[in-house]
Amino acid sequence: MAIDIGAAEVSYLEHRGVHRGIASWVLSTDHKRIGILYLTSLLSFFAVGVLIGILMRLELIAPGETLVSARVYNSMFTLHGMIMIFLFIIPGIPAAFGNFFLPILIGAKDVAFPRLNLLSWWVYVAGATLAVLSLFSGGGAPDTGWTFYAPYSLRTGTNVTLAVFAAFVLGFSSILTGINFVTTIHRLRAPGMSWFRLPLFVWSLYATAWVQVLATPILALTLMLVMLERIVGLGLFDAARGGDPLLYQHLFWIYSHPAVYIMILPAMGVVSEIIPTFSRQKIFGYKAIAFSSLAIAFVGYLVWGHHMYTSGMSDTARWVFSLLTFLVAVPSGIKVFNWVATLYKGAIDLAPPLLYTLSFIFLFMIGGFTGLISGALATNLHIHDTAFVVGHFHYVMFGGTGFMLFAALLYWFPKMFGRMVPARPMWLAWLLMFIGFNALYFPMLILGWMGMPRRYYDYLPRFQPLNVVSTAGSWVLALGLAVFFVTLWRARRHGEIAPANPWGGSTLEWQIASPPPVENFERIPVIERGPYEYGEIPPVE
Amino acid sequence: MTALGTYVKVWLALIALTGLTVTAAGLHLGSLSVLAAILIASVKSSLVLSFFMNLRSEERVFKVMLGVAMATMAVIMLLTFVDVWYR
Amino acid sequence: MSDAALGAVAREHEHHDATGAKIGMWLFLFTEFLLFGGLFLLYAVYRTKFPADFHFAATTLDVRLGTVNTAILLTSSLTMVLSVAAHERDNRKLSTAFLALTMLLGLAFLVNKYFEWSTKIDHGLFPGAAELATHAPGEKLFYGLYYAMTGLHGLHVLIGIAVMAFVLPVAARRPRRRVRLGTQSASRLALTAEAGGELWAETPEDAVDEIEVSFLYEHNEELAKRDRIVVENTGLYWHLVDIVWIFLFPLFYLIT
Incomplete structure (x- = not known):
């Protein structure tokens, strides 16, 4: 099977445009370069977030003030959260891999608004x-x-006003990406690339982009009001002036719960790309997976109240939100079952990308099941604001999205940089990360169940043994991360030269050269088949 | 192309509806007055949407998208009021 | 026109898809809709909680001023749509005139708003004022919302006027980008803009002698379309600002 895309041009990495040096990156409107810009910036912030996380775990190695004061600890968990959420995981997969691969996957030369795309990165930096x-x-x-x-x-x-303004600005960047992706998917699909021939990663980006467009403005408004409250004392969230602080929580979670799906949906999309490639099977239940992405995005709007069970919200609202929360399990379950069904009787190649993907499924399931405990009203009252919740969302966000971001890096690195990543160090990195991760976060689930509250620099002495395990886990995890990123860094220059299709993938990005030419396709391809037709693909080179 | 006269007619209707909503507010209709105000405002904005913003002759995808955005807002309102009404 | 030249047209314009630009604009409008939607949600909740206070506080607002401002904004929407329509009919002068008129009406709206706000502020009715502190909680919320919502709306009017200032020359210009088609070497055919810069170059196999006129026409038509979508999208934004006001007006001025 061959798709006519014309002769290869010079790669996007070697292309000499109008600008030279660093300007050829930070002023480039090439979606691939912007993807790399995002990838480097968000991984840098990830490093800072990890560092703060390690310091926090160090503080918690023993009860009492070990390393930092209560006040510094408070700033640390604020900062860790802000960096990891707004600077790393929300832009995360869509801004880095979405930018790089969305146009290629649909057979386009760029996104719909290339200059807006560059602007979104600059807004992110601002x-x-x-x-x-x-x-x-x-x-x-x-x-x-x-x-x-x-x-x-x-x-x-403390300087909440400026921090809130920063998050407000970051929201704009997210909105710009969302607008760009929705328009791109509607308008720039290659001839023959019908909706049901889109790779599933594209479907997940589409659902994500809609959430970015329709939820982020609510956050912008909420944060703007916090600024106004602090500057002019508007009184809308201030009980002393008749306002209702609970409405702040409502507005905040109206954005921030759907935002959780901004974080996880693209990761699920990557799973749906990697599993067919490495089991050499057509994906099982294509439409079910595609629609479950939309369903998750939609249901995401119905469940924000489950963050507020103990806030003093009405009882009716509490059970309604609890009931609705269980709906999330349905589309999530659909995805997991379809992935497993795709693997069934496949010719499985346990290369690093698949290994990381399988651990995603495992960790995400722990995250999902603890999510049921957190989402059910009665059990939530017991574990609300405890370390259990911290453990739960790290299983979902780090074990889920984080591991898939790593898997995506391993899967697409040869395409992005034209070099292979050595497998052996990545197996070692996986082992360290997997053990470290579970040692770090599983004790939190138990500690929370025992009653250890979150967000304190101190705890009762009887919680110490598990906290020591958890802190030790953070070191192992950090070591694993170090092995992972050092290997990638070295591979960027010294890895084997990658062929166009090292994994035998069937989606469009594998039909063009590695690294891709500037314009992706010399001629826009005409699509005549679905994305995962393995029967017609030549064997791995 | 829409005839220019159509736009002027729509504008006249908008001004007339503004007059109507001011008059209706003066009638002291009780709780109905809010309903009347919202209803008239909705009619006015659908006129702006379909004529001035030309939605009526756009492709279907624009209408579907607008529907999605409006449904989202409606869901948010409704669920917040599940708290507010019963608190 | 030969295949080669058609290809050049396509390449020059593939990033300028009018429907795509309009979809992008509508998506942006949805974000605006939800931004104001959050405020309307707060309004609805507080209004439900303090109906009497809201009604009482609303009596201090000047209905006449509000009505005049509504009429001004509705009229500005009309002039805006007429500007778009004039551009559609290739009447650039009329389009520019209507756009300028829209800006003036927007300014008139803001001037009114300024007087309205300053009267309120003179009476000590603003957040943090000692006078307002003595009022009922619902009234404080009413004024909090009043300033937040009309303020945010006013900001959008201001931004709209600024955008129109940039669009004015776009609406006025008649794009005549001259391009020259010629051979550079024995067989290489290149298309260059008069201002400089090569738009396209190829080594075609077939003859291309009759291209020039039709190509120029297509090209300029395409540029005009690009300007049109800019004017149209400005209009879409302005109408959304109008729609927000259509709801703000009764909710603040007419609930006495």
Whole structure:
């Protein structure tokens, strides 16, 4: 099977455009270069977030003040949350891999609005700069937690105003990406690339982009009101002036719960790409997976109240939200079953990308099941605001999205940089990360169940043994991350030269050269088959 | 192309509806007055949407997208009020 | 026109898909809709909680001023749509005139708003004022929402006017980008813009002598289309600002 895409041009990495040096990157409107820009910036912030996380775990190695004061600890978990959420995981897979691969996967030469795309990166950088500034200006680093709950966020002397403004600006970047992706998928699909011939990663990006467009404005508004409250004392969330702080929580989670799906949906999309490639089977239940992405995006809007069970919300709202929360399990379950069914009787090649993907399924399932415990009203009251919740969302966000981001890196690295990643160090990195991860977060589930609250620098002495395990886990995990990224860094220059299709993949990105030519396709391809037709694909080179 | 006269007619209708909503507010209709105000405002905005923003002759995808956005807002309102009404 | 030249047209314009640009604009409008939607949600909740306070507080707003401003904004929507329609009919002068008129009406709206706000502020009715602190909680919320919502709306009017200032020359211009088609070497055919820069070059196999006129026409037509979508999208934004006001007006001024 061959798709006519014309002769190869010079690769996007070697292309000499109008600008030279660093300007050829930061002023480029090439979706591939913007994807790399995002990838480097968000991985840098990830490193900072990890560092703060390790320091927090170090503080928690023993009860009492070990390393930092209560106040510094408060700023640390705020910062860790802000960086990991707004600067790493929300842009995460869509901004890095979505930008790089979406146009290629649908047979286009770029996104619909290339200049807007570049702007979104610059806005992201501006937001990140403001976030960093907020640490060193005004009353110092914010100490509210990344959720900026009123009324404390309205009263604290720390520099919440600037931090909130930073998140506001970052929201714009996210919206721009969303608008760009929806338009791109509607308008720039190659001839013959019908909706049901789209790779499933594209479907997940489509659902994500809609959530970015329709949820982020609510966050923008909420944060704007917090700024106004602090500057002019509007009173809308201030009980002293008749306002209702609970409405802050409503508005915040109206965005932030769907935002959870901005984080996880693209990761699920990557799973749906990797599993068919490495089991050499057509994906099982294509339409079910595609529609479950839309269903998750939709149901994401119905369940925000499950973050507020103990806030004093009405009882009716509590059971309604609890009931609706269980709906999320349906599309998530559909996905997991279809992935497993795809693997069944496949010619499985346990290369690193698949290995990381399988551990995603395992870790995400623990995250999902603990999610049921957190989402059910009665059990939630027991574990609310405890380490259990921290364990739960790290299983989903890090074990889920984080591991899939690594899998995506391993899967697409040869295409992006034209070099292979050696498999052996990546197996070692996986072993370290997998053990470290579970040692770090599983004790949190138990500790939370035992009653250890979250967001304190201190705890009762009887919680110490498991906290030591958890802290030790953070070191193993960090070591694994170090092996992973050092290997990638070295592979970028010294890896074997990658062929066009090292994994025998069947989607469009594998039909073009590695690294891709500037214009992706010399001629726009005409699509005549679905994305996962393995029967017609030549064997691995 | 829409005839220019159509736009002027729509504008006249919008001004008339503004007059109507001011008059209706003066009638002290009780709780109905809010309903009337919202209803008239909805009619006015659908006129703007379909004529001035030309939605009526756009492709279907625009209408579906608008529907999605409006449904989202409706869901958000409704679920928030599940709390507010019963608190 | 030969295949080669058709290909050049396609390449020059493949990133300028009018429907795509319009979809992008509508998606942006949805974000605006939800931004204001959040405020309307707050309004609805507080109104439900404090109906009497809201009604009382609303009596201090000047219905006449509000009605005049509504009429101004509705009229500006009309002039905006007429500007778009004039551009569609290739009447650039009329289009520009209507656009300028829209800007003036927007400014008039803001001037009214300024007087309205300053009267309120003079009476001590603003967040944080000692006078307002003595009022009932529902009234404080009413004014909080009043300033937040009309303020955010006013900001959008201001942005709209600024955008129109940039669009004015776009609406006025008649794109005449001259391109020249010629051979550079024995067999290489290149298309260059008069301002400089090569748009396209190829080594065609078939003869291309009759291209020039039709190509120029297509090209300029395409550029005009690009300008049109800019004017149209400005219009879409302006109408959304109008729609927001259509709801703000009764909810703040007419609930006495």
